[in-house]
Amino acid sequence: MTSAHSGSSPRHADPDENPYVESPLTDFEPVAELSEPEAAEQASLLRAAVREHDYRYYVEADPLIPDETYDRLFARLEELEDAFDLSTENSPTRRVGGEPLDELETVEHVAPMRSIDNATEADAVREFDERVRRGLDAEGFDPDAVEYVCEPKFDGLSVEVVYEDGEYVRAATRGDGREGDDVTEQVRTIRSVPGKLRGDAPARLAVRGEAYMPRDAFAAYNEELMERGEEPFANPRNAAAGTLRQLDPSVVAERPLEVFFFDVLGWENDGEGSSVERPDTHWAEFDAFDAFGLRRTDRVERVDDIEGALDYRDRLMADREDLNFAIDGVVISVDDRAHREALGSTARAPRWAFAYKFPPRTATTTVEGVTVQVGRTGRLTPVAELEPVEVGGVTVSRATLHNPAEIEALGVNVGDRVRIYRAGDVIPYVPEVVEKRSEGTYAFPETCPVCDAPVERDGPLAFCTGGLGCPAQLERAVEHWARRDALDIEGLGPERVEQLREAGLVASLPDLYDLTVDDLAALEGWGETSAENLIAELDATRDPPLDDFLAGLGIPDVGATTARALAAHFGGLDAVLDADEGALREVDDVGPEVAESIRTFLDADENRAAIEGLRERGVDPEPVEVETGDALDGLxxxxxxxxxxxxxxxxxxxxxxxxxxxxxxxxxxxxxxxxxxxxxxxxxxxxxxxxxxxxxxxxxxxxxxxxxxxxxxxxx
Structure with a gap:
């Protein structure tokens, strides 16, 4: 059994040649005193040094310098790039996020990203081994020579990352295996993904990795969401997937994502100087990852038979709760590439790999109460308050009941004994009542627990009808209005929105435009300058583009792309407000459900009052003029x-x-x-x-x- 890789790897920056690697001095001369060549040379050294520090911190977890020193180096690089227009595509400064995207494009993968056959029984794993041996024997290989590489099966979001001549060029989600969403700008912000590979690299390298949110960071981020009154993510995987699909890369940059790399999808040399040959084994590919500076897990082992793989799985499952990343099993794969090629793949999965998954985790406890939470869109989510119970090494005191229909299907009520299910580190939920100790079923409230507005059912779901008049929805609505992909109002983050509401200054969206400098300057933590800045930001949004206005309203199912389509189709706000569902369905990408969602939102008295209130305060979106031609007709x-x-x-x-x-x-x-x-x-x-x-x-x-x-x- 082998469980570690060794060997030195090249560096992004040599400390003998780069003064910003070890014990760097950060007392920089003023930028105005530098010539352009001097600034370019210093920026080049700083980029290399920051890459080295990123690698040491995020990949090796062995930083060379204190955080404050790193921050000064990074700030200096930003200063030079801004002053002399020196920014490069893969500069570390790009990690703070670029311009928001209109939508996620679809791109084809360099090679198919297939699924893996899986099971939770050891016998199924042994059958996999027998198939491998039979297949190798039939292809003329010695079946006794097979070795397996065992590694954790990460419970995150699989991504393809492509490098050309060592430079980061693209990233995409797995999608359907052939095509995925282009998340190049989002993944660029993840600090464990190098913008430039270390040492010599092939002309084109496509690698598969798993984007995930560390468990401690996930817990802290969920706590932050709940403090803001937002719905928490169900599990780290949802957090990773939801983050990578954000259209604003700066949002991704603020969230604690990491990536482990674990497979090679494509390795090409161009014959013009690049001669880095692909390793013959998967085990050796991990050494290549180390050399390139691609982060990978150290919980990987090579074994010489399937029983060794089964033992690896049992040991990893025992350590599962101590890991800072979510896993739901182990992946067992044939090591030798020639063996892999001989075994081949089905249309869905490779014949040379198998996932041995962990069993789900359950426990039984008592429902002590039910809390109903209100989300930004008004959706009501019931949560069971439980007698604390340990489930898979974690103490659980709350579990989601999903929606009113789920409560009715379970017949659950306060006092009942229920089974709690937790698998893949999801938020625990209740799959069944094991002992009925109460009478009847929990009565879902008919009015919103926050604003007392009537509750309406939409199939299995329930919604508060208070709209923008509901305080729980108001704060989220104001934050949404201020987002970069809406009205882009700087200085109107969650804490300030909450402060404005609690001070009684903002009880509805239009109230933003009644604020004065004196109102704001009187609040704790505000000064004259910050108050003037926010008022100026608000004034700048009084004549917004129509699509920004529509996106900012927070209409369910209407993001920036759909808002732009609505604006282009109708041209003006009144036309949108007056459009019936039939007219809305004529817009590209607006189907019956989205049309109904738009109409329902616009018909709500509270929402229509907010729109009219905005217009009364001078916030009136500019109409859109659309020109078309027929020069390309027929193509x-x-x-x-x-x-x-x-x-x-x-x-x-x-x-x-x-x-x-x-x-x-x-x-x-x-x-x-x-x-x-x-x-x-x-x-x-x-x-x-x-x-x-x-x-x-x-x-x-x-x-x-x-x-x-x-x-x-x-x-x-």
Whole structure:
């Protein structure tokens, strides 16, 4: 059995050549006294040093310098890049987050990201071993020579990360295994993901990792959410998935995500200087990860038979509660790559890997009470208050009951003995009543526990009808109004919103625009300058773009993309307010459920009063003018890879000039436009169907011949 890798790896910065690595001096000369070459040289040294410090802190957990020294180095780098326009694509300063995205694009993976067959029984694992041995024997290999690599099965979000010439270029979620959401800017903010690989790297490297939220950070973040009156994440996996799908990278940068890398999806050399050969075994790939500076778990072992793998699983399960990351089993995979290639894969899963999952964890306890929480959208969530009980080494005193329909299905009430289920580190829930000790079923409240407004049922769910008049929803509504992907009001965070409400200054969204400098300056923690700044920020939003206004209202199912579609379709606020469900369904991407959600929100008296109150205070969104043409009439385009603009903008641009833009290649497709790092499947489909493939420059020429500018100039 082998359980550790060893060997030194190259560094991002050599302390003998870089003064900012060990015991750095941070008494910098004023930026104004530097020449541009001097600033560029210092910025280059600082980038390398910060990468080294990031690696030592986030990957090796062995920092070289105190946090305050690191902060001064980082701030100096930001200062130089801003003063001399020296920022680079993969500078460490990009980790603080870039501009908000309009939507998550879909990109093809370098290679399929398959699922893994799994079971919770040891016999199923032994059967896997027998299949492996039979398969190797049939391919002419010695079945007794098989070795397995065992590693934790992380319970996070699987991501593909791509490097070209050692530089970070792309990241995507697993999606359906062939395509996933482009989360390049979001993953760029995660400090355990290097923007530049250490040492020599292949020309193109695609690696698979697991994004996760450490358990201690998850607990602290959930506590923060609950203190703000927001619904906590159910488990670390949901927290990771919800974070990576944020359209604003700066939000991701503020959340405590980490990544472990565990597999190679693609390893290519270009024959022009890069000759780093891919290792022959999975075990050796971990050594390569170390050399490249890619963070991986140290809880990996190599064993020479399946019984060793079973033993590894039992030991890891015993240590499960002591780990700072969520796992739900172990992955057992054939080590030798030649063996893997001989065994191959099914359409869904590789034949050379198997997941031995942990059993779920349950316990029995008594329901001592039920609390009903109110979320930002008004959704009411019942929570069972329990007699504390230990479940899998964790003391549980609360469990979700999901919704009123779940309570009715269980027939649960205060005093009943219930089973608590906790698996994969999810928030515990109640799957059944094991002993009925009460009479009847818990009566779900008919009015909101916060504002006393009537409660309405929508299928299995319940909602407070108080809308923006409900204090629980108001704070969240004001925070939503101020978000960067809405009205972008700096200085209006959760703590200040709560302070304004508690001071009686903001009892509704329009009240924001009645605030004065004197009102704010009188509050604790405010000064004249901060008060003036917020009033200026608010005044700047009195003539917002229509899509920002609609996104800021917090209409369920209406994010920035749908808001933009509504604005483009209707042109003005009154047209949106007057549109019935049929008219709303004519908008791209607005189906029956979203149309009903929009209409229900706009018909609520409290919400309509808030909108009219905003307009009375001079907050009136600017109408939208949409120009269309027919220069591309009759053409159908499909886009793949990264372009100089987002895929949605490219699609909207060609559609505005009469073309069709579809997501998959068919016999009706006229051109496949391939940007940087395109996936394989669309190119293969284009080759099979005889569809021309053009790069972005050829695409620009094609449009130019028809009088259409590329890239879009923003006037469609």
């Amino acid at each position: 159908t385009f499909v886009f793949t890879g990264s372009l100089s603009t987002t895929r949605s903008e490219a699609q909207a641009h060609v559609e505005a000039h009469g073309a069709d833009a579809t997501s998959s290649v068919s016999g009706n497709t006229d051109y496949l436009v391939a940007g940087e790092s395109p996936g394989r499947s669309k190119r293969d489909d284009a080759d099979a169907k005889g569809v021309p493939v053009v790069d972005e420059a050829e695409f620009a020429d094609l449009l130019g011949e028809r009088g259409v500018a590329w890239p879009p100039e923003g006037d469609e």
